[in-house]
Amino acid sequence: MNLWERYVVPPLVSCACSTKPIMKQRAKVVPRADGRVLEIGCGSGTNFDFYSHADIERLFAIDPSEGMIKRAQKKAGDLGWGDKIEFMQTGAEAVALEDNSIDTVVITFVLCSIPDWDAALREARRVLRPDGQVLFSEHGLSPDEGVAKWQRRIEPVWKPLAGGCHLTRDTGRMLTQSGFALEGMETMYLPNTPKIAGFVSWGSARVA
Incomplete structure (x- = not known):
């Protein structure tokens, strides 16, 4: 990990992922989580404001970044989550949880950056109970070819x-x-956000 990734990326991503339009997107799905919850890519704990204390039995918050985990731990303490949150510094591609042990998987604005997204979603499916749910809100590829063309052009520079x-x-x-x-997946462009980074989709999913 270089100095940019260690010291600049965590606060930069935290700021970018907590803008007013994105926070409104989080508020559409996160409050629906209940039971034993796995949050993939908890970051700095941005979603913690939206969980219901009464509905959450246990929250497993994972993130591969030590800097993000530290920020999330502080946020959890400030919000009085106590022992309800278990932090795990790990990638989403291999999660140390038992099969069929999770009621809700929360995935918000993180699938874009997971190196092996397919492995991460396979893990989500593995740990999810048969009647469990995935709640998601993500940005990604625009259906408008003019925007998508610029997304493809800019991505190699944007990504690092x-x-x-x-x-x-x-x-x-x-x-x-x-x-x-x-x-019931819904989509839109976020207001006050460049279209290349502002096409979002949100909703829920279950094991097919």
């Missing part, structure tokens, strides 16, 4: 500066290819 973030991943396709059935 933004912590491995891809602009051209298709969230719905990724979920369905990994064995999930989408439930």
Whole structure:
């Protein structure tokens, strides 16, 4: 890990992923989480504001970045989550949880940067109970070819500066290819956000 990735990327990503439009997207899905929850890529704990203390039995918050985990731990303490959150510094491609042990998997603005997204979604499917749910809100590939063309052009420069973030991943396709059935996915361009980074999709999915 170089100095940029260690010291610049964590606060940069935290700031970018907590803008007002993105926070509104998080608020659309995160409050629906319940039971035993796995949050993939917890970052600095941005979603912690939206979980319901009454509905969460246990929250497993994973992230590969030591800097992000430290920020998330402080956020959890400030919000009084106590022992309900278990932090795991690990990538989403290999999660130390038992099969069929999770009620809700939360994935928000992180699939764009996971190196092996297919392995991560396979792990999500493995740990999810048969009647469990995936709640997601992500940005990605625009359906408008003019925007998508610029996404493809800019991505090689964007990716190393933004912590491995891809602009051209298709969230719905990724979920369905990994064995999930989408439930009411919605899409839009975020207001006050460049279109190359502002096409978002959100909703829920279950094991197909």
